Amino acid sequence: MIRTATGTYHTTATAGETVRAFVPHDLPPEPALDVSGQRQRLLERATLAVGRLDSVSTLLPDPQLFLYAYVRREAVLSSQIEGTQSSLSDLLLFELEELPGAPFDDVVEVSNYIAALDHGMARLREGFPLCNRLLREMHAKLMSRGRGSDKEPGEFRRSQNWIGGTRPGNARFVPPPPHEVEARMAALEHFLHDEAGGMPLLLKAALAHVQFETIHPFLDGNGRLGRLLIALLLHQGGLLTQPLLYLSLYLKQHRPVYYELLDRIRSQGDWEAWVDFFLEGVEQTALGAVQTARRLVELFDTDTRRTQDIGRGAANALRVLAALRHRPMLSLKQLCHTSTMTFPTASKAMQQLVSAGIARELTGQRRNRVFVYDAYLTILNEGGEPL
Structure with a gap:
């Protein structure tokens, strides 16, 4: 549906230039979102798919195992959209206190993303609401170290920012002036908690994400936090018991369309085209x-059987395999610490997995060796190559 522009332009001065900053109207859209016909079927299919994802815990012997790996995959993908060059392997090496292959600041950004998500989830479990205070707390975690740590972590911006371009005058988009941010974010918070309209949660998440990105309330980190907002909203609303739905890979693969649809909402009010794209992505x-x-x-079952067939020493090799399922990249030192195995026992058992083609030594060193569960990491890495 084509509406008029979904906001107003305010003239403001920044960096020595006069620019037109866009101030969005409050949600929900007017006239109301058209959710009929094909769009209703998209909503039903997306809701069913999310339900299947929520039941994924019935497939896994340890749901936390999948959550650990999947969250890290998402952290890498979401940060890559913002220009980092780190990979999942770089992050796992960083968490082992080993030297990653990517620039240090890149890996720190990914690690900060995990800390922000962990903090948000912990607060929601305590019964704290999904609100602006929580978003600011998560932003403080997101920007605590590395690039952006000097850009007011945990605080709504007090200066003008812009998106794209080398300066405000040639920017692709200029968000609201700083004095408008508090009011616009307060209205967004109200929308998140407004149940009177009965809007399905997936539609609310779709609209809230765009509104957050349009307000761009922080000086840095808005893209990553805006994507986290989707997962947190679906979790708090009861669609997902764990934060397992992340659209970063989908948005990474369709970046030009994503940006075009955001622009169309702001200029033409075409929320429906965005919702279709969002629901297909979900x-x-x-x-x-x-x-x-x-x-x-299937991989874990196959490799368990292969390990059982090792013969003598299979029991210890199975313990090592279990450790690699929880952390697909491990040093022998960490393995001994987590499994209470002696170094000689752990080393021998790991070597049996290497001989069986299940594990691989990564460093080529004689000391401080790091081993990787290759097949596991390959599955997680799909689509995770740096841009």
Whole structure:
């Protein structure tokens, strides 16, 4: 549906230039979102796919195992959209306190993303609402170290920002002036908690994400936090018991369309085209996550049988395999610490997995060796190559 522009332009001065900053109207859209016909069917399919994803815990012997790996995959993908060059392997090496292959600041950004998500989830479990205070707390975690740590972590911006271009005058988009941010974010918070309209949660998440990105309330980190907002909203609303729906890979693969649709909402009020795109992404992402979980279950079952066939020493090799399922990249030192195995026992058992083609030594060193569960990491890495 083509409406008029979904906001107003305010003239403001920044960096020595006069620019037109866009101030969005409050949600929900007027006239109301058209959710009929094909769009209703898209909503039903996306909701069903999310339900299947929520039941993924029935496939896995340890749901936390999948959550650990999937969250890290998402952190890498979401950060890549913002220009980092780190990979999942870089992050896992960083968490082992080993030297990653990517620039240090890149890996720190990914690690901060995980800390922000962990903090948000912990607060929601305590019964704290999804609100602006929580978003600011998460932003403080997101920007606590590395690039952007000097850009007011945890505080709504007090200066003008812009998106794209080398300066405000040639920017692709200029968000609201700083004095408008508090009021616009307060209205967004009200929309998040307004149940009177009975809007389906997936539609609310779709609209809220765009509104957050349009307000761009922080000096840095808005893209990553805006994507986290989707997962947190679906979790708080009861669609997902764990934060397992992440659209970063979908948005990474369709970046030009994503940006075009955001622009169309602001200029033409075409919320419906965005909602269609969003719901298709939700369905693809949820079904992809379920398929990934099934592939991991098959991999673990196959490799368990292969390890049992090792013969003498199979019991210790199975313990090492279990450790690699929880952390697909491990040093022998960490393995001994987590499994209470002696170094000689752990080393011998790991070598048996290497000989069986299940594990691989990564460093080529004689000391401080790091081993990787290659097949597991390959499944998680799909689509995760740096841009």
